[in-house]
Amino acid sequence: KAGVTQTPRYLIKTRGQQVTLSCSPISGHRSVSWYQQTPGQGLQFLFEYFSETQRNKGNFPGRFSGRQFSNSRSEMNVSTLELGDSALYLCASSPQQGSTEAFFGQGTRLTVV
Amino acid sequence: ILNVEQSPQSLHVQEGDSTNFTCSFPSSNFYALHWYRWETAKSPEALFVMTLNGDEKKKGRISATLNTKEGYSYLYIKGSQPEDSATYLCAFIVVGSGNTGKLIFGQGTTLQVKP
Numbered sequence: 001k002a003g004v005t006q007t008p009r010y011l012i013k014t015r016g017q018q019v020t021l022s023c024s025p026i027s028g029h030r031s032v033s034w035y036q037q038t039p040g041q042g043l044q045f046l047f048e049y050f051s052e053t054q055r056n057k058g059n060f061p062g063r064f065s066g067r068q069f070s071n072s073r074s075e076m077n078v079s080t081l082e083l084g085d086s087a088l089y090l091c092a093s094s095p096q097q098g099s100t101e102a103f104f105g106q107g108t109r110l111t112v113v
Numbered sequence: 114i115l116n117v118e119q120s121p122q123s124l125h126v127q128e129g130d131s132t133n134f135t136c137s138f139p140s141s142n143f144y145a146l147h148w149y150r151w152e153t154a155k156s157p158e159a160l161f162v163m164t165l166n167g168d169e170k171k172k173g174r175i176s177a178t179l180n181t182k183e184g185y186s187y188l189y190i191k192g193s194q195p196e197d198s199a200t201y202l203c204a205f206i207v208v209g210s211g212n213t214g215k216l217i218f219g220q221g222t223t224l225q226v227k228p
Contacts, residue, residue: 003156004156033215033216035216035218041220042202042218042219042221043202043204043216044218045215045216045217045218048215056215058215090156090157092216100162101159101162102159102216103159104149104156104157104158105156106154106155107156
């Protein structure tokens with residue numbers, strides 16, 4: 001069974017640009033969540049999607065957005081990139097929300113210059 | 114603001130030592146507690162999901178306990194091995210509308226096991 005796949009693995013962007021990151025969950029999983037890790041910070045929750053609907057959103061500015069497709073694949077978009085957006089972005093999938101373990105991808109390392 | 118605290122921040126032990134870490138979380142509106150192990154350059158890997166007060170879970174040499182009334186969980190590693198070197202994360206989920214599925218992570222405990 002294939003794991004959670006995130007693409008691309010590494011990305012370098014310039015301030016002001018926008019970026020789209022992709023996450024393919026484990027087959028059959030309907031819940032996809034996104035997390036950000038910046039240097040010195042723990043994993044911070046960005047948003048969660050379940051059955052194509054955003055179920056929860058973390059405390060991030062509106063420049064951060066996401067969506068989920070009918071095949072459960074998810075994308076997150078960051079517009080007007082800032083230097084502080086440089087981080088590791090992790091995606092996690094679960095069969096359902098809450099009490100089941102989350103399966104994480106290896107992440108996308110975004111560097112904003 | 115919901116906060117999850119992990120201690121210690123880092124730990125260096127000798128091979129064969131047993132060790133334990135603490136995860137503290139708000140005791141109100143508890144839904145579930147997750148433990149993850151994160152090795153460098155790999156994905157975080159789930160160790161345990163705990164939901165009931167008094168839960169004890171075990172996987173090989175690693176075990177965890179949960180006290181939801183006082184808001185803490187312990188992770189124990191018996192006879193540490195170099196391959197146990199990793200960052201151990203706990204994550205808390207609150208019950209309530211809009212919060213299901215949102216993992217609130219601690220900063221992690223980084224364990225280094227010396228051969």
